């Protein structure tokens with residue numbers, strides 16, 4: 601099953617950090633490794649969030665607004681807060697065109 605999607609101008613907007621994912625673990629290693637394993641791609645140098653020029657360090661859990669499907673995307677530490685709770689503001693952001701997302705619904709979700 602192909603777990604990846606490639607972001608383009610049709611779906612690059614209205615992404616959010618997924619709620620309460622800080623404790624999720626993948627049995628195979630870090631979420632960064634998960635992304636590399638399933639995308640088959642080279643880890644990008646820069647954060648995939650639009651406008652960000654910081655180094656991509658984290659495999660972050662994100663969702664598209666009004667969707668429950670969770671994806672992993674390479675982001676910098678600033679854009680991957682440890683915990684996003686339902687009560688905190690969780691503004692939408694855009695993802696850079698060409699970014700690769702890996703579906704995480706089957707793994708690490710209890």
Ligand SMILES: [Zn+2]
Pocket residue numbers: 647648649652653654675676677678679
């Ligand atoms: Zn960033």
